Amino acid sequence: MFANYICPRCFSKEGVLNNALRYSRPQSLNHRSRSQDIARLFSQHARRADTLKTEPYTTPLQNDVKNIRESVEKGKESVLDVLEARGFIHDIAGARIGLDDLLKKTSPGVYVGIDPTAPSLHVGHLLPLMALLWMSLSGYPTFPLVGGFTARIGDPSGRTTARDLQSSTTIADNSARIVNQLEKLWKLFGKYAHSHKQYGAGQNAVKNNAEWGPALTLEDFLRTIGTGVRLGTMLSRDTVKIRLAKGGGMSFAEFTYPLLQSYDFVHLYRTFDVQLQIGGSDQYGNIVAGIDAINHYQATAPSVPGEKKKDAKDPLSTPYGLTVPLLTTASGAKFGKSAGNAIWLDSEKTSIFDLYGFMLSTADADVERFLKLFTLVPLHQIAQAMEFHAKDPSARHPQHLLAHELVSLVHGATAADRARSQHAQLFGRRGLLDTKTTTGDSEASSASLSLVPDLTLPRSHVLGHSFVHVIVLAKLTDTRSMAQNAIEAKGIYLGASGQTRLVFSRRVEDRKEVVREQDLVEGRWLVLRKGKKDVGIVEVVDDEGWEEKD
Structure with missing residues (x-):
């Protein structure tokens, strides 16, 4: 089919297709676009050949382009x-x-x-x-x-x-x-x-x-x-x-x-x-x-x-x-707004931190399927992640991969990196919450924290105010009565610096208890946890700095 074409690069008839293949995009799975690239390069080669006074090329190119596309796509995935x-x-x-x-x-x-x-x-x-x-x-x-x-x-x-x-x-x-x-x-x-x-x-x-x-x-x-x-x-x-x-x-x-x-x-x-x-x-x-x-x-x-x-x-x-297929939970329940358990893509309705954490909590039975559906990670890399998981399930490597990829998809790579860093500092290297209520890990970490706050407040709005007040502002609960009930149920924990991560070393015991200076991590962060997974991070700044920021 190349009888009338001479490649000006190598002055051979076969060189037209060879060079077209060489200069197309082999990394891309987009076979149709690759074929279009080949067609364009094919035409360029032919025009150059004509300029060099070699054998003339025929028009139109449609039939040859079709043949090139079929030769490239034969045996390829659709x-x-x-x-x-x-x-x-x-x-x-x-x-x-x-x-x-x-x-x-x-x-x-x-x-x-x-x-x-x-x-x-x-x-x-x-x-x-x-x-x-x-x-x-x-x-x-x-x-x-x-x-x-x-x-x-x-x-x-x-x-x-x-x-x-x-x-x-x-x-x-x-x-x-x-x-x-x-x-x-x-x-x-x-x-x-x-x-x-x-x-x-x-x-x-x-x-x-x-x-x-x-x-x-x-x-x-x-x-x-x-x-x-x-x-x-x-x-x-x-x-x-x-x-x-x-x-x-x-x-x-x-x-x-x-x-x-x-x-x-x-x-x-x-x-x-x-x-x-x-x-x-x-x-x-x-x-x-x-x-x-x-x-x-x-x-x-x-x-x-x-x-x-x-x-x-x-x-x-x-x-x-x-x-x-409709997205379902591990139990088979429909996963959507009408089922009352929606995870929103708007960061105002579901924070980036919570979205990352939700995907991190994916069941082992679902994570491979979700990686295939919600990411562009190649299948062989997903298979490798599952092999690592089989050797060390507690590391939750595929869950971390899924969480970072999905947040990158929806909110961008920078937001995903921040969420991963924040989870690592809050929950440790394995991405698991430290739910112990001991004080043996309360020494300050040598590295300063770099967290993404849910909100920033001046010191005058935090210190001396009740934890109930701050819990509602941090959106850990919707109302003051819900915050009071969570405290009475022994479900509110206060974060403190550990040697390698933040630990939740004590509970808030009294609904009337107020926030003190010593409750702040590094004098800047108030970290609260409701239950085992819901975390609220408040950045506390000087009133002067707050006024400038405002």
């Missing part, structure tokens, strides 16, 4: 192989071989929908977003979609009772916050990917279906979506059957929710060439509804001036869906 190996794929809506072919031959857009029922994303949202990140790193356009319009109805998927509808103002505020959070997260995702030598990310655009949903008239909705829906199909969906069987029933608004969500898929398909939706396993029915809606639209909708309609008979025009 992005679906990567997702499958890391445990992302729960179900595929459509033929897997068809989706694999689509991803190899074209650049379809990919989207993930997010319900803005809270002002922040939580760890559970990371599963589909990480799958989306892998798609982006493979060069596909990605679209995180916030449901600012569909949230007004409420998704019934996976629920046995109706959602409490929020006000339009609350939904709009939540949507704006999550859009902003997603845009910031995607920049951090890019930096995190670069730290793992992953490049070539596709374009990413955060969308909100409130941009087009309110403009959808009832007539347009019924003509575009409603005419292609059969009641038997909708009634056969698990969510509907469960709700009907429970006796609580389902409102018409909830019943039609999958149709509203399917319109998002139709809109993104028409406007941004999105052909793949990723969602949680509880979204499978909604995703299938979207695929059916696109197929119906392709077959029946009249042509719109200016719109380039895809050929319904072309296999490369087919829409697909991919679901990821």
